[in-house]
Amino acid sequence: MQTTSPAPAEAPGGGAQPPRGEAGAAVLGRPAAGAFLAPALLLIAGFLVFPALWTLYLGLTDYRLTGAAAVNPSFVGLDNYTQALGDPQFRNSLLVTALFVFGSAVIGQTCLGFALAWTMRDWRSPLRALVEVLVIVAWILPSSVVAFLWIAFLDGQSGTLNALLPGVHTEWLLDTPLLAVIVFNTWRGTAFSMLLYGAALSAVPPSHLETARLAGASGVQQLRDVVLPTIRGHILTSLLLISLWTFNDFTPYLLTRGGPNFRTEVLPVFIFRNAISSGQLGYGAAISTVVLGVNLVIALFYLRLLRERG
């Protein structure tokens, strides 16, 4: 990070890199380079790009896992999409997903991650490493383990949370399931934001902060006028990535299986239930297409913000 740290806006520029030069071309000829690239490109094309394109087609068919439509699927045009528009469970899932992404990624992970990185930036203490390790371990534990840790933590009878709140016996996963899943995902993913902002903040020139301090700027003013403009690219990049990750996150399934009563059924779980569990592959693929479209819109939105400099 400290070594290269390119401005994120320049990343998609393409070819703007300083030439690694003719010398490089002499080291590795084009045929050899092509042969070296082939395995990776084949794997990416076959198991990443092709499935995505196939989704677009499958969404226009009535393909099913079993029965007549499994043997001989027919083209149904936009029927799956009309079905989705009229499906209250799909609309519910869309709303749940929006709240989940906004609450846990945009608000939760970003704010908490930044707050941790900012408040601990000058803290020289072994305790800092301890706090950071706790945040990181929450991020890297396997998802089926953390899901159960939170089921236990939030349990109404003997969960740790209620043990700390005298007189409270709420069944969090039944009474406030969406909030519980949002808080869970904040806990789960804050590490990425914290680490990214930590690295970004360490790249803010101390002299700028010093100047601002000498000019009498308060902490908030320094943050607003010096720090945020400097790391704007990092903020947008991390928002983009964690929005996409959260949008496609399947982990809520491990906590609640979409329930109770579909109140935590984010789109990936909706797709899983319709396509894999119920076998309506065509319908599931149509919803996948919607998800891909929404992801594209999110990506374009952030990239646009990135390009508007200053």
Add this chain to the structure above:
Amino acid sequence: MGDSLRQVLARVGFSVFVALAAAFFALPMLWLVFAPFDPTPTLAARPAGPTLANFRDVFDNPLVLTSLRNSLLLALYAMVLVVAAATLAAYALSRVRLPGRDLLLYVLLLFSSVVSGTAAMVPLFLLVFELGLINTYLGVTLVLTGGLLPAAIFILKDFTDTTPTSYEESARVFGASPFQILKDVVVPLVRPGMAVIAVWSIVNVWGNFLIPFILLRDPDLAPASVVTYSFYTEGGQADLRLLSAFSLLYSVPVVVMYLFVQRRYGFRFYGGIKR
């Protein structure tokens, strides 16, 4: 006077915030610290015992050891494939100028963070089904590798970009083939980068739930992620002694590996996804 009061308040505010944050992250993990050593674990996190009897249960359960072995196999297969393909590709990309290279990598990276998970669930399932690879590790490995490769190439390209080309040029003068140059000159220089993506792939595959959950039907083939999940969802009351001890055994390797790499390579570990 006003100033020092403000400093004290800021200090107190800071301490309270950090203490609360630490508690928020630590409390849900307490169960994993206490329950595995508790002779009669409940859902509560409380120190008891300690006993190692739960671990003896785990080792007596054939499903458990098989699942850990399965996770290890899947992680190793995917790691070997990812490291080999990414090293070749990253080297080629940083030595030959292709028009639109950076844009392509960037798009693939975004793509992989979207598609490898859930949006392509249906076609991935169908593709593996049509290839006759349902219930095989090859199917799971190929799907996982395809998803991991863009970021792996991205991370590794950071390393290959910064190695000097002069050694390669002299090796070339002495008539070494491109593959020999890669093997004998480049690989020793970028070995830290390869270690990073190796660990990164293992951590990712070790924790992945969705892909093996969809693509493997046979319980004997299930990796630890799926088996853990089945421990607390199938068949009434979860066996908490088994579940807690197994969860700990399943978690420790990735945590240790990750913290080791984190300490050694710092934030470069996420080099590939930093943009």
